[in-house]
Amino acid sequence: MTGFFRIAAYAVGLIGLFAAFSHYGIPQLVPEPPPVEERVTGTMTTEEFVAVGARIYARVCVLCHSGLGDRAPKLDAIATAWRERIGDPRYRGKAKNLEEYLRESMVEPSAYVVKGFGKPGTNDTESPMPEATKGALALNPGEIDALIAYLQSAAGAQVTVAPRAGLAAGADRPTAEPSIGEKASDAVAALQKFQCITCHRLPGLATEEGAQPPGPDLRGIWKTAANRVAGMNAKDFLAESILFPNKVVAKNFESGLMPEDYGDRMLVAELLMIVDHLAREH
Amino acid sequence: MRALASMLLFVLVLVAFEAALSIVPWGEGAMAATGAPAVEAAAAQPGAPKLTAADYPRYQSLNSRLTVWIAAQLHLFFAAFVLGVPIFVLVIEFIGWRNGDPRYDRMAHEFIKISMGAFSLTATSGGILVFALAVLYPGLFAYLTRIFGPVMMLYALLFLAETACLYAYYYGWDSMQGRQKPGHLLLGLALNVVGTILMGLSNSWATFMMAPSGVDSQGIFAGNVWAAVAGPLWTPLNVHRFLANIAYGGAIVGAYAAYKFIAARASEAKAHYDWMGHTANGIAVVAMLPLPFAGYWMTKEIYAYSQQMGITLMGGVFAWLFIIQAVLIGTIFLAANFYLWCGMARLDGANRTAHLVKYIAGVLVICFLVWFTPHTLVMTARELATIGGAYHPVLGPLGVMSAKNTAVNIMILATFFTYQLFRRSMVRSTRPWMARASRFQVALYVAAVANIILLGVYGYFVPANIRIGLSVPQVMTTLLVIVVCIVVDEVIASRSERIGAVHWGRMPARAQYALFTLAVAFTWLMGLMGYIRSSIRQHWHVYTVMRDGSVDAFTPTIGYATAIVSVCTLLFLALILFVFWLSGLGRAREAPAGLAEAGATP
Numbered sequence A: 001m002t003g004f005f006r007i008a009a010y011a012v013g014l015i016g017l018f019a020a021f022s023h024y025g026i027p028q029l030v031p032e033p034p035p036v037e038e039r040v041t042g043t044m045t046t047e048e049f050v051a052v053g054a055r056i057y058a059r060v061c062v063l064c065h066s067g068l069g070d071r072a073p074k075l076d077a078i079a080t081a082w083r084e085r086i087g088d089p090r091y092r093g094k095a096k097n098l099e100e101y102l103r104e105s106m107v108e109p110s111a112y113v114v115k116g117f118g119k120p121g122t123n124d125t126e127s128p129m130p131e132a133t134k135g136a137l138a139l140n141p142g143e144i145d146a147l148i149a150y151l152q153s154a155a156g157a158q159v160t161v162a163p164r165a166g167l168a169a170g171a172d173r174p175t176a177e178p179s180i181g182e183k184a185s186d187a188v189a190a191l192q193k194f195q196c197i198t199c200h201r202l203p204g205l206a207t208e209e210g211a212q213p214p215g216p217d218l219r220g221i222w223k224t225a226a227n228r229v230a231g232m233n234a235k236d237f238l239a240e241s242i243l244f245p246n247k248v249v250a251k252n253f254e255s256g257l258m259p260e261d262y263g264d265r266m267l268v269a270e271l272l273m274i275v276d277h278l279a280r281e282h
Numbered sequence B: 001m002r003a004l005a006s007m008l009l010f011v012l013v014l015v016a017f018e019a020a021l022s023i024v025p026w027g028e029g030a031m032a033a034t035g036a037p038a039v040e041a042a043a044a045q046p047g048a049p050k051l052t053a054a055d056y057p058r059y060q061s062l063n064s065r066l067t068v069w070i071a072a073q074l075h076l077f078f079a080a081f082v083l084g085v086p087i088f089v090l091v092i093e094f095i096g097w098r099n100g101d102p103r104y105d106r107m108a109h110e111f112i113k114i115s116m117g118a119f120s121l122t123a124t125s126g127g128i129l130v131f132a133l134a135v136l137y138p139g140l141f142a143y144l145t146r147i148f149g150p151v152m153m154l155y156a157l158l159f160l161a162e163t164a165c166l167y168a169y170y171y172g173w174d175s176m177q178g179r180q181k182p183g184h185l186l187l188g189l190a191l192n193v194v195g196t197i198l199m200g201l202s203n204s205w206a207t208f209m210m211a212p213s214g215v216d217s218q219g220i221f222a223g224n225v226w227a228a229v230a231g232p233l234w235t236p237l238n239v240h241r242f243l244a245n246i247a248y249g250g251a252i253v254g255a256y257a258a259y260k261f262i263a264a265r266a267s268e269a270k271a272h273y274d275w276m277g278h279t280a281n282g283i284a285v286v287a288m289l290p291l292p293f294a295g296y297w298m299t300k301e302i303y304a305y306s307q308q309m310g311i312t313l314m315g316g317v318f319a320w321l322f323i324i325q326a327v328l329i330g331t332i333f334l335a336a337n338f339y340l341w342c343g344m345a346r347l348d349g350a351n352r353t354a355h356l357v358k359y360i361a362g363v364l365v366i367c368f369l370v371w372f373t374p375h376t377l378v379m380t381a382r383e384l385a386t387i388g389g390a391y392h393p394v395l396g397p398l399g400v401m402s403a404k405n406t407a408v409n410i411m412i413l414a415t416f417f418t419y420q421l422f423r424r425s426m427v428r429s430t431r432p433w434m435a436r437a438s439r440f441q442v443a444l445y446v447a448a449v450a451n452i453i454l455l456g457v458y459g460y461f462v463p464a465n466i467r468i469g470l471s472v473p474q475v476m477t478t479l480l481v482i483v484v485c486i487v488v489d490e491v492i493a494s495r496s497e498r499i500g501a502v503h504w505g506r507m508p509a510r511a512q513y514a515l516f517t518l519a520v521a522f523t524w525l526m527g528l529m530g531y532i533r534s535s536i537r538q539h540w541h542v543y544t545v546m547r548d549g550s551v552d553a554f555t556p557t558i559g560y561a562t563a564i565v566s567v568c569t570l571l572f573l574a575l576i577l578f579v580f581w582l583s584g585l586g587r588a589r590e591a592p593a594g595l596a597e598a599g600a601t602p
Helices: A002-025 A046-061 A078-087 A098-107 A141-154 A187-193 A221-227 A234-243 A268-279 B002-022 B027-034 B038-044 B064-099 B102-136 B138-171 B178-210 B225-229 B234-263 B267-288 B291-305 B307-315 B319-346 B357-372 B381-387 B401-424 B432-461 B464-494 B509-535 B558-583
Strands: B540-542
Touching (some): A002 B319, A002 B509, A002 B558, A046 A141, A187 A268, A221 A234, A221 A268, A234 A268, B102 B234, B138 B178, B138 B540, B178 B225, B178 B509, B178 B540, B234 B267, B234 B291, B234 B558, B267 B319, B267 B509, B291 B401, B291 B464, B307 B319, B319 B558, B357 B401, B401 B432, B401 B464, B509 B558
16 A cells, blocks of 8 residues: 555656646746737828737737748848849739739738748749638738738838728627736736737847847836936836837837827736836846 | 446437537538538538637536546547557457467456456546537537538447447457457457547547638538548548557556556566566557657648648747657656666676666767757846847757757667667677677668758758658658667577576566656646647637637646646546556456566567
8 A cells, every 4th residue: 555655646746747847947928819800990090000010910920920031031121022023933923012012922922932931842832821811810901901011111111001991890800909908917917918029129028039120129228218318217217108108219210109008908007017127127 | 337337428429419410400411301412502501600708608617628628638548548558459469379378368468457447437538528518619519510420420339339349359358269369359450440440530520620621711511521531630640649549558557567566475476567567668669669750740731731830839839838748758768768777687688788778878868958958048138138149059059840850869769779778688699690780780870860960950951841841751760770670680589599588577666667657757748749739729619710719719828738737647647546446356367477587578
């Protein structure tokens, strides 16, 4: 009987070790919630429209188009690369400009396959990319437009698509609603809840080094926040930048990109946690 | 009593199917009744239902996802066990019949006795799973039933056939000896054929949910059941589970043998259970060696079906689960090798090769560390700045699949080398050609390791979709070495003189804990991989076709998921201990004399 208990204790201990390693040896990343349909309205400014595209890009595209050029082609030079591609004899599409090329790449990915990125055995004639309007992605026309606007903006090209009302329906997803939801447990959870990583590099959250995100890198903000506005300490500056993001806009960054509704969507506790986190040395 | 319980469950499962069929139009039946053309009938059917949270019944605080998760996992543990064990039981029984050694027959009988106890629990957990699905996920169950109705009915009938074969095989063991042995072997063959078909049918439901076929983008079923069954992931999953079931069966009966070895007092009994444990460990290891190949094939097919799903699996949040997988498989490799190294104490001639063990251990540990190295590190901003990026400048390259595939192939070769040492320790080369053959084997190992490393390095210079394909020649290299070395060893063994005897039972107790480690790690690993396979569908019941509209349509954190895996493992092990206890209630037969000093090797 002693042997039985010794064996049972050994088995339980071993299971405990595996469980403990999974809890404490592995980062407890919070997977993204199921995607929601982005709301595109005709009254959006171009900046808001681009920001919607940036969110979709971070959610849907960045897994492959990470900016490393490993899993899928880099998109940072797409503003010039598209001309070469449509002139390539392998091109099978009908695009005449960047907007059309981007749209075509999303809805008909095999129209042109960048060398080395085709499905194995197809000699780069068939793209492994799913059609963006179908299957697991199922982006609606408004979301496709927003993505094009973001890609144009990120590549430094002129944004040629405008938000159009009434294009949101069709995707088999619930529509995004501004909601306060459950309180985040800590600052990192709050940053994840409000998807700040979509536009910023943040302390405590690992990001792929690659394409420049649309917002400033905040990993060193604790050093400079106190000196940005005369008479305002670091925490006040950070809180104001979250609640009124267009009051002080970082050099080389566009104003109007960051949503102004965090005051409605964020709990005070969450705001304070984020401010403390950003103001602290990491 | 067990037969009665199984029959009762069979009837209950039929009732559940009947209930499900009554609430949905069944395309095949409708076509047969009206005589309408197939295309029209299929077009008239609705596609996959669009469900909302209101479509999922809630029963107070019962967590629907958790209930189905635990029921499914327990069923899979038991099903894998009862499907895996009869495969090697049949092989052992056949060997015993051919060489006339009754010890093989006795061991095979004891193995199947353990499986018998688990069969009722397999049926019970399967019944719970069906009811939980039908009650808690009626929309999904109805949709799957609409497509797989005929397959489910066939499954139920084959389950009945499986029950009949198993009981006839087990209870006819003693009476079907002698001239009736071939008939008994045929019964065992039928049991395995039916069991494998059952596994294939149930696999088709899982692979349909991952990579639906036979339906259009709206989930409308075209009416061809075979097209829905034979999806792009069906064959790789069948192969993977077939091999994994054998390995798992070996690991669990190994734990049984270890338990009995520790409890045994008489040297004859210790010798018997030592031999049984050695055989079980050998079965688990041999079946495990090709498993990575089956896994790569499965992953390759996932990438081919959907690169998005493939990258979610290997490059997204799920990538961290493969670090846990590396720890578990490393544990399994080290435990299996440790057991074999301890086992050399049984041999009189092991001193010649014992000095090599420390080098094998070193190779295993280095490969384990490579496999264990993550790619992307979660760091603070300061750590990130210090290192200069999300990847470690030196260790970062070890985090990608090129390095990991290389490491696991070398681990497999090292494990096989340990097994080879065990075999070769028992024979002495007496002719010059045997020395040449041994040198040829060494050269083969060196060339294979060089080739595996070169392919691994090449993988750094090609895109991900080509890199994943390089795992196939790497594993083929490994398998080639194993097959060639087995053939050469057999030829040498048949023409050599034996050195001393095998002292079965001369084994330290700590070696038995290596067998328990194998069983626990295998079980936990199966739970983890089952979670990964299922959860890469993310918020889809049927990927891209039927969205999960329930409140549980999110991917849990790794800590939560692995806690559930731990609970499932604990439950299974508690139940299997109960089965071990049950199997010990039967009349124990004395171990035949002479085993303790036998030269037999499995």
